[in-house]
Amino acid sequence: MIRKAKPEDTKAVAPLIIQAMGELANKFSNTTDADKTLALFEYFFKQKNNQYSYEHTLVYEGDGIVLGSLNAYDGAKLIELRKNFLDYLAIHNNLNDFQPEDETGSGEFYLDTISVNPHAQGKGIGKQLIDAGIEWAKKLSHNKVGLLVEVDNEKALKLYQTKGFQIQNKKEFIGGLYHHMVCKIEIK
Template identity: 60%
Template sequence: MIRPAKPSDAEQVVPLIIQAMGRLANKLTNVEDGEIIKEIFTHFFKEEGNQYSYQNTLVFEEGGTILGAINAYDGAKLLELRKPFLNYLEEHHQANNNNQGTETQSGEFYLDSISVNPDSQGKGIGKQLIKAGVDWGKKLGHTNIGLLVEQENTRAFKLYQNMGFVTQNEKQFMGGLYHHMIFKIK
């Protein structure tokens, strides 16, 4: 079942967010210690008004266990949603990392992170989460659903293509090269 996330889901969802981000979690936080990264994302998942908030997350739950999650928001609000995160990092971790670039833009509902527990991959959970993300954006009045996928991640790239996403352009973000893909709602 797919449902909106709750603050109490943090313990199961935060590792999924970090898994989806990979090394970007280290770059974004300017922290190498995995436990500290987990603490940072847990703090923000439980809070409102930021890009990693439970408010911007849907989860796939089965038998009381969260097997996957998708984090998404209006691309026009990225800088506003990121500001509390950057301020916190500067205050608590002396990380002045305000020049990160932007992965999304105005005019799209952005699927920030999509992640499925490794033990549950290959069962269609990711597809269901992506469809739910597209439906969520559509319900909010968006006609473009955007995402970034690393150029080396050919498996995810093919999945998004098969679901109707097309490459709009290539994007440099935090030292990596990505396909910026768009799904147009008709």
């Protein structure tokens, strides 16, 4: 079952966000200390008004256990949603001049992180989360859904293509190279 996330989902969702981000999570936490990185994303997941908040997250729950998550928001709100996060990083993580490139922008509903617990992968949960993200975008009257995928992540690239996403361009983001993919949707 897919549902809106709640603050109580923190312990299950924060590791999923980090899993989706890979090395980017350590760049945000400015450490390779896994506990500190986890604490950062747990903190922000519980907070409102930031891009990693429970407010912007759907979870897939099976037998009362969160097995996957999707974090998404209106790309036009990126700067607003990122502000509290970057302010915190400057104060607490010594990232004073950290200004990541914009991974999204106005005109698209952005799927920021999509992640499935490793023990539950291969069961279609990721596909269901992507579908739920597209439906979420439709409900908010968006006609375009965007995401970034690492250029060498062929498995994810193929999955997104089967869901109607097409590569628009390549984008550098915090030292990595990504495909910016877009799925156009019809609003009825």
